Amino acid sequence: MRIWNAIICGVGGQGIMVFKRILENAAFREKLKGGNIRKIIGAEKHGLSQREGATDVCTRFLLLEPDEVYDDLLLTSALPFYGDADLAIGVEPVELLRNALYLSEKTFIILNTRTIPPCAVISGDMDYPPLDTIINAIRDISGSPHIIALDATALAIEQLGNALHTNMVILGLALATNAIPLKLETIKTIIEETIPAPSDNLRALEIGLQTGKNLLDTS
Amino acid sequence: MEEKILVNGVPNERVMLIGNMAMARGLLETGVQFVSQYPGTPVTDIGTYFSRIAKKLPGLYFQWASNEAASITAAAGASWCGIKSLTLMKHVGMNVAADALSVIALNGPTSADGRGGLLIICGGDPGSLGSHNEQNERFYSWMLHLCHFEPSNVVEAKEWIPAAYEISQKFDLVSFYRITSRISHTVEEVELKSLADYHGEKGKFIKNIPKYCSLPPHCINNHKRLYERMEKVVPYVLGFNKVIPGDSKFGIVTAGVPFGYTVEALRYLHLEDVPILKLGIINPIHETQFVEFAQNLDKILVVEELEPFVEIEVKRLAQEHHISAEIAGKKYIKNWGELNPNEVVTGIANFLDIPLNTSSFNEKAQKYQEYLKMVPPRPPTFCAGCPERALLFSLKAATDEANTIYAGDIGCYVMSFFPPLGVTDWVICMSGGLGAAVGAAMKTDQEIIALMGDSTFYHTGLPILVNAIYNNANVILFILDNSWTAMTGGHPNPNSGINGMGDPTPIPSMRDICKSLGVPWVRVVDPYNPRLMTATILEARKQQGMRVIISQRECMLQARKRLQKVFTKLLPQKWDFYWIEPERCAMCGTCSQKFCCTALRRNADYMSIDLERCTACGVCYEICPNSAVIHTVINPHLEGGA
DSSP states (O other): OEEEEEEEEEETTSOHHHHHHHHHHHHHHHHHTTOSEEEEEEEOOOSGGGTTOEEEEEEEEEEOOTTSOOOGGGSOOSSOOTTOOSEEEESSHHHHHHTGGGOOTTOEEEEEOOOOOOHHHHTTSSOOOOHHHHHHHHHHHHOOSOEEEEOHHHHHHHHHSOGGGHHHHHHHHHHHTTOSOSOHHHHHHHHHHHSSSHHHHHHHHHHHHHHHHHHHHHO | OHIIIIITOOTTOEEEEEHHHHHHHHHHHHTOOEEEEOOOTTTHHHHHHHHHHGGGSTTOEEEEOSSHHHHHHHHHHHHHTTOEEEEEEETTHHHHHHHHHHHHHHHOSSOTTSOOEEEEEEEEOTTOTTSSOOOOTTHHHHHHTOEEEOOSSHHHHHHTHHHHHHHHHHHTOEEEEEEEHHHHTEEEEEEOOOOOOOOOOOOOOOOOHHHHOOOTTHHHHHHHHHHHHHHHHHHHHTTTOEEEOOSOSEEEEEESTHHHHHHHHHHHTTOTTOOEEEESEEESOOHHHHHHHHTTOSEEEEEOSSSOHHHHHHHHHHHHTTOOSEEESTTTSOSSSOOOHHHHHHHHHHHHTOOOOOHHHHHHHHHHHHHHTTSOOOOOOOOTTOHHHHHHHHHHHHSOGGGEEEEOOSSGGGGGGSTTTOOOSBOOSTTHHHHHHHHHHHHOOSEEEEEEEHHHIIIIIHHHHHHHHHTTOOOEEEEEEOSSBTTTTSBOOTTSSBOTTSOBOOOOOHHHHHHHHTOSEEEEEOTTOHHHHHHHHHHHHHSOSOEEEEEEOOOHHHHHHHHHHHHHHHSOTTSEEEEEOTTTOOOOSIIIIIIOOTTEEEOSSOEEEOTTTOOOOOHHHHHOTTOOEEEEEOOTTSTTTO
């Protein structure tokens, strides 16, 4: 038995909820088809965090081997333990650092390096920390060797002319690390079924996937 | 989306649903026909769904009520006519509804011939994930004798709704569903069942003075009858409680969301033989079941969020039944904020003296705290183009901050207390800002400015304004009239011209209301015009007594939702925009520190505008003292323009 935990952090309005629901719906599809994912719980945040505030969501999958017996009590909490994230995605850099207690050596970390300055930075009261500093801090707290930091937003704009496809590029990067216990085909199907303009999003996914593979090959 | 699941969802289909949607489907499967709500996180979405589908099912009625007292009395009225009724509110809504609820619970919610039924779904918010305060509304069910359900997950939240109505109808009790943000906003797999028949039958009220007219002697008889009615529920309680057996002499009593944390915490600690009594109904608590659970145990920990409701109850029972086990709760489980699996692990370990190897985590947490110092805070803020932000700019410019009291209130403008704006001195509750301003005005010579949104004005603001005028308070009241209940996500209120059924309604004139109440000095100003707003505020400050400035401009999000549909078809995307000439920008801080719009960007020696975020409100153009903001309008008729 294994519980797989993913956290996704960003700024209200960055579409992290949609991101999470793609993972969940794909997991649910595989569950219905008799895969090893047996239960899914996802926690969202609504309300104040939508107003350009910091926000984070998480999703948890229960995976069983064929000989293991299902019990509803194997996965009961919507929130994971600290340090227990298997996948952590920062759609905005400091937002991942804000949630770094969920990271550990085992966490696959994908960091979009495109920053969104909060009010305190616009007003000049605080500096936005340099990217290197953020990445080092995340590495230091987590101890994880699996960190991909990349300007996915720039990729989405360059290749698809639209920053809205950022999250699909990030999802592609995450899939390239094999850190997600889901089949690529299932994720594609869910994108086709549930996301408006699926063809652009599927291209974004492919771009992320290829970029990720290239990065992993060269490293 | 709503219609697909709520109206057309196929019975027996298994789907992933967010808690609020799952409950909405459960309500329709039960045959709820009357729903009323004042919007409030975390349960707002349920009303939004009903508003969108109300006309799809004959006889289904939905109302955005002007406040929770209006909402609960409306639901009681419908239930007294024999209709299954529902009212929803956030935790603090219970405080507004409580006056009416105390009598509705006493009289009983059903019709005189035992039809109808009333359910309250109350969204608690431990951790204040979407609220201005943290309170434990569970105690209302103890005080007012409500049958109190506490589902621990989305499946139970959906599945228990029919029983909540059955109990309400059968025993003439108000059923109280207390869920938290962690159920409303959690996604889980649920199974759809058949929708109830909706064919629009009418209700009928049957007169019965002793039941419905709460005065002595009836109120005392009804109080006595209420104890008898509650007693009858007890056998039903077993159907919602669950005992997870175990051989350990240490047991746990829990209810609601913390149950999920508890199960995982016990596994984490390798304490899988610990018995758990999971309460699904916490009022009334099943006495015999608890006694049987507790009598052979040495130690019992009660795991619950916020103040100790269950702990107090089981300690009372333990005392009555001479249970010898050591019972603890809040000594080990914190009584503020939201719990999580880690907190429960620590609580259990401390209670049982289990050593936890926390050194590596502590080291990590210490590092984390150290790094966090460089992370800029990101509290929620006003959207780019928000009229409230524009008003606050003028307010700061035209008042003497050091010698003025700014009475804040609940609504988007509550965010004005976050730096760098920082122009709110107190926040109490809906209309509490003006309320306190009236008292302060009597006892200080400081200038007092009160803020109030239009939804707040119609929620509870009117009687407070009457009090202010009646007592000749020396206050400037700003009514932030953006036409919508914007904070919850743009819901209609009596000022919106549309109601919960989607029908058009007359928009009252706020100016005329204030005038007719006797406010001698009322002005209506567009906050997108900071010069006029500033001049108006300066003029107001020269007067005495009650003065009202209505800052009138529709919520930018709502306006764009409607207008964009038209404009994007007719015009190129960026035909009217603002940008900053770097050479003219002196980094004076007017836009960045005093206005602080989130569409602004700080560069090394000039500010710029992020066109992706800018909504072209033009306020930065108006306020820039260096004329560095340039307004460009492209003639869409030019070649390539469109």
